[in-house]
Amino acid sequence: MSPEQQRDQLIVAYQEMADLTKLECGPVPCGQKHCCTEGYCIEAIRWARRRWDVTLERTSHPTIPLLDLETNDCTAPPHTRPICTIHTCAIASAGFKRDDPDWTQRYFELRETLENLEGTFDMLNLVDDELD
């Protein structure tokens, strides 16, 4: 597989993961983006620059720099914010989605794909590089 093909597959897999996890958030149980924080946005900005050579532009949101103030949606593409893309409350708390083995299976299939394509998959161990 060429680097370009690998890159394209990775972006598609992140998008599929985002589509899967986003459904878990709203409007039940708590509405989308309840758990967004400035810190996660900053990690996304760092990751986007280091991994993808992309600069994520900050929004006018007063506290969450990648959240659109009007739509309440994230402005960062899924592959530039992996920590957020893979996060759901069920996975973070129990490690699986209760009463939904099909969803859980699909989630971990995508996690494996992402890990294989990312190689080191060290997104949770980002170095503390300086932010501009």
Ligand code: SF4
């Ligand atoms: S991951 Fe959990 S806390 Fe965050 S928005 Fe979704 S349901 Fe809410």
Ligand code: SF4
């Ligand atoms: S990068 Fe996006 S999903 Fe992650 S915390 Fe910021 S606004 Fe929320």
